[in-house]
Amino acid sequence: MPDKDPCALLKDAARQYCNSGQGKGAGGGDGADSGLTDGASSHVQDLAQWLITKVTNLVAPGRTWAPQSADNPVYQSFMWLGQHLAIAIFVCVIVVCALTAWQGAPRLQQMGNSTGWTLVAVTGMASVPGAVVLLNNAVAQAFTAAFDSDEVALFSVIRADLKSASDSGNPLAILCIVSALCVALAFAGLVFMTRQPGILVFVCMAPLILASLARGGDMSAVQAWAQRLLGLMFAPFALLLVAPFVSMARGSLVLDTVLLVAADVLMLRMVFHGVPYFGPKVAGLARSMVESRTDNRVVRGIMKAGSPDVWEQESIPRQPRMVPTPKRAMGQDSNALAAAYGLKARTQPGRMTTASAIAQVEHDAERRTLIMDARRAARTAHNPRRPANANSRPTPGSPPSAGAGGPTTP
Structure with a gap:
């Protein structure tokens, strides 16, 4: 069955111009772009390719804002402070152990632990920036390789479905997937602007955190710091949680759009939980901005799933x-x-x-005001002839009203 003529609905000069482009490009090329319709679809595919590339580069960039060496001026001042603080803590421990040397073995053990952990802290301070940069590059390369694969990658399936999906010729489906990619680009920029400063802050905090080891190896602060930093580093892999459902959406741009919206929600939750200090505030601002511009319950539910309300309990x-x-x-x-x-x-x-x-x-x-108004309206509807101040009691010393049944003056 021959294909439907894409210029059949046009008339007069527009149809002649469309037919003149069939079989050759608009610029007189070798036939790579056959007419206006195929040229438009190629531009849409190019736009989708550009959006996918930008989303990947923003979520897992190959470069990070963390200093690459210890002589970086941003990190050098923190490292100087951490080293001197570790030495000061070590001196304080030695003085305390000398003053309490009568306790014997426990103080000698404390002095030995403090000596060893001080050396570990000072040695590890300079290695943090390089380790973070290498780990960030490894995460970026692994993320890019995972999303460029043909089996579990959402973006690879979207690229293929733009060419050969059952609804690839439907303008509404293409509009939905391009709109979802634009929204994903916005959320990827949000992830980038929270993840990169967060990594820089945690790297600069490393000397102060490691200096706490000089007291005798207290690892509680180091563990909390490492959990936050590793959570930021491996946050892009949260998008791979939609990988098991990619095979179900293969061949349909509409299902690809649904999975891409789910990936957007995961990225918003990544912002919410990735940087515990200002991440919830940034996610809350994104949610309030979207909710102030739409009353759609579906959109509000999606934003609430990405940035939930945090409750405090006594x-x-x-x-x-x-x-x-x-x-x-x-x-x-x-x-x-x-x-x-x-x-x-x-x-x-x-x-x-x-x-x-x-x-x-x-x-x-607002809820309390609505309840009070509803009660007042129900009370008025139940007894409309009852005056508004019928329930009010006279204050002591005030004269009784005329209709209260008391004695009246002649």
């Missing part, structure tokens, strides 16, 4: 309450670092904080 057994507020556990890392340096950790109060109480009042103000 730690007292009496009348437990929960309110949506910034997470109280954000101070746990600073408490771990303070404890590693021997400082007293800042304890959280058992009751709601002032910010939590204000957030609860503001959250329930």
